[in-house]
Amino acid sequence: MQRFELIVPCHFGLESICKKEIHDLGYEVSSVSDGKVQFIGDAEAIVRANIFLRTGERVLLKVGSFHAESYEDLFQGTKALPLEDFLPVDASFWVTKASSVKSKLFSPRDIQAVMKKAMVDRLSSVYHQSTFSEHGAKYPFRVSLYKDEVLVCLDTSGESLHKRGYRLKMGKAPIKETLAAALILLSKWRDDAPFVDPMCGAGTFPIEAAMIAANIAPGMERSFTAEEWVNLIPKKEWYSALEEAEDNIDRHLLETKENRYGKMVDIQGYDIDPTMIPVCRENAERAGVANLIHFQEREVAKMSHSKKHGYILTNPPYGERIEDKRNLPLLYTELREAFEGLSEWQLCLITAYEQAEKYLGKADKNRKIYNGMMKTYFYQYKGK
Numbered sequence: 001m002q003r004f005e006l007i008v009p010c011h012f013g014l015e016s017i018c019k020k021e022i023h024d025l026g027y028e029v030s031s032v033s034d035g036k037v038q039f040i041g042d043a044e045a046i047v048r049a050n051i052f053l054r055t056g057e058r059v060l061l062k063v064g065s066f067h068a069e070s071y072e073d074l075f076q077g078t079k080a081l082p083l084e085d086f087l088p089v090d091a092s093f094w095v096t097k098a099s100s101v102k103s104k105l106f107s108p109r110d111i112q113a114v115m116k117k118a119m120v121d122r123l124s125s126v127y128h129q130s131t132f133s134e135h136g137a138k139y140p141f142r143v144s145l146y147k148d149e150v151l152v153c154l155d156t157s158g159e160s161l162h163k164r165g166y167r168l169k170m171g172k173a174p175i176k177e178t179l180a181a182a183l184i185l186l187s188k189w190r191d192d193a194p195f196v197d198p199m200c201g202a203g204t205f206p207i208e209a210a211m212i213a214a215n216i217a218p219g220m221e222r223s224f225t226a227e228e229w230v231n232l233i234p235k236k237e238w239y240s241a242l243e244e245a246e247d248n249i250d251r252h253l254l255e256t257k258e259n260r261y262g263k264m265v266d267i268q269g270y271d272i273d274p275t276m277i278p279v280c281r282e283n284a285e286r287a288g289v290a291n292l293i294h295f296q297e298r299e300v301a302k303m304s305h306s307k308k309h310g311y312i313l314t315n316p317p318y319g320e321r322i323e324d325k326r327n328l329p330l331l332y333t334e335l336r337e338a339f340e341g342l343s344e345w346q347l348c349l350i351t352a353y354e355q356a357e358k359y360l361g362k363a364d365k366n367r368k369i370y371n372g373m374m375k376t377y378f379y380q381y382k383g384k
Helices: 015-024 043-052 071-079 108-127 177-187 204-213 235-248 251-256 276-287 328-340 356-360
Strands: 004-009 029-033 036-041 060-067 092-101 138-146 149-155 195-197 267-271 293-297 311-314 346-351 365-371 374-382
Touching: 004 043, 015 029, 015 036, 015 177, 036 043, 043 235, 060 071, 071 108, 071 149, 092 108, 108 138, 177 204, 177 311, 177 346, 177 365, 177 374, 195 204, 204 267, 204 276, 204 293, 204 311, 267 276, 276 293, 328 346, 328 356, 346 356, 356 374
Parallel strands: 092 138, 195 267, 195 311, 267 293, 311 346
Antiparallel strands: 004 036, 004 060, 029 036, 060 149, 138 149, 346 374, 365 374
């Protein structure tokens, strides 16, 4: 079977988590750089990566790369790519996104236009026709320029992989599902320990934790652009991967809440806003994990738990608005005090609030993570 160079973009600072996921799927990682992990795989790998990866943003298929300092360079470099190896004659193709960093060519619109023209030129000479109906499957390209090096990829995913399909309603500052899953994996939480998010918003952290516990593949209930690429990926690969995902689900856990360790799964989500609780329950229902999570209206200051060795994972307010920032010292102090009232728990939170440690105390671990373009910190505390 044909092998491809595949690239999985991920959150800056969490490349190691994405790398481990790809390795656990059975693929060898060829390189890791800021915000992306690269590996070699066949058509089956494209399918399985899209369906099973919890922390990657999308799966890109590398078409080629070249150096370009002028639009003529860009045109000729694009035209030299073996596009016919990827695009059938009826393909609908375009550059859906172009980004440029530290490069002489910086206009996304001009880059897209020049590359589209070069692609048509290449395919015209190969397929011996001057125009293309483009009524077939969609093949969106993503192009990035960095220091005049052009990387050309096909986007196999379509919508970002964080869009699992369960979160139709959200709170004020939702955390991406991929980021939430990565932070849970980074925390080392296992489903034999209690899990609490005291500011759960739309329920993303508890839902991702429950999906991990029940081994539910995040991409089972959505579609992908590459499903229509029958010239590259046989339809049977999608059926096979979905069958694998179905077989992997821990049905006993979903029905009884009893995990493989013989313990009852304890996942809880609280929020001070009563209107968010039904939203959480609806989202959990769509994700297939409503039976595993207890959602409740509760203030941070009233967080408590009778068990030892639990985990708090949360995404508290950052104070992006001035009126919110005034409330942060009290909120973070209440979080610390509630955490100190628990026995041998761990507190993990992601925040852009620069004064967080002033009110929480110095963290045992502190990792810088970029949430989109926003610099955030993932603080980890070990309780007594």
